[in-house]
Amino acid sequence: MLDKYIYGAQGILLVYDITNGQSFENLEDWYNVVKKVNEESETQPLVALVGNKIDLEHMRTVKVDKHQRFCQENNFSSHFVSAKTGDSVFLCFQRIAADILGIKLNKAELEQSQRVVKADIVNYSQEPVARTVNPPRSSMCAVQ
Numbered sequence: 218m219l220d221k222y223i224y225g226a227q228g229i230l231l232v233y234d235i236t237n238g239q240s241f242e243n244l245e246d247w248y249n250v251v252k253k254v255n256e257e258s259e260t261q262p263l264v265a266l267v268g269n270k271i272d273l274e275h276m277r278t279v280k281v282d283k284h285q286r287f288c289q290e291n292n293f294s295s296h297f298v299s300a301k302t303g304d305s306v307f308l309c310f311q312r313i314a315a316d317i318l319g320i321k322l323n324k325a326e327l328e329q330s331q332r333v334v335k336a337d338i339v340n341y342s343q344e345p346v347a348r349t350v351n352p353p354r355s356s357m358c359a360v361q
């Protein structure tokens with residue numbers, strides 16, 4: 218059944234979990250299936266390597282180097298996303314679609330797909346008085 222999905226595809230995403238080494242090791246087998254199905258095809262699909270769960274960066278077990286090496290060895294495009302937070306998911310698909318179409322995305326287009334990082338605004342008027350009288354040396358950074 219899988220070969221039916223793969224055959225004739227223009228783009229293939231090999232997705233693994235950056236916190237799970239086995240999911241990365243399994244990609245070799247998945248990629249072998251892709252190669253086998255497209256063996257006799259005139260055109261080859263664009264293959265993208267996607268490291269998922271970047272919201273769990275502190276639990277990463279698959280080193281970025283290893284990811285990049287696999288990309289270079291096989292001519293994959295490289296992506297890191299979080300399906301949970303949505304971080305870089307749109308950007309990933311946009312870059313893959315652009316690659317397939319042979320379009321070069323400009324800086325503005327790439328930045329448009331990046332999520333805006335939200336930070337809480339500190340309301341100093343409601344901070345305890347002691348803080349304003351004797352502020353600590355390592356002061357906070359606030360965007361106003």
Ligand SMILES: Nc1nc2c(ncn2[C@@H]2O[C@H](COP(=O)(O)OP(=O)(O)OP(=O)(O)O)[C@@H](O)[C@H]2O)c(=O)[nH]1
Nearest residue numbers: 232234269270271272273298299300301302303304
């Ligand atoms: N923290 C985090 N959890 C995720 C992310 N993506 C998926 N998960 C969780 O990982 C678990 C597996 O997700 P699935 O969508 O079932 O992935 P799968 O590859 O089909 O996994 P299997 O069903 O085990 O084969 C679920 O508990 C998801 O909620 C992510 O980006 N970050």
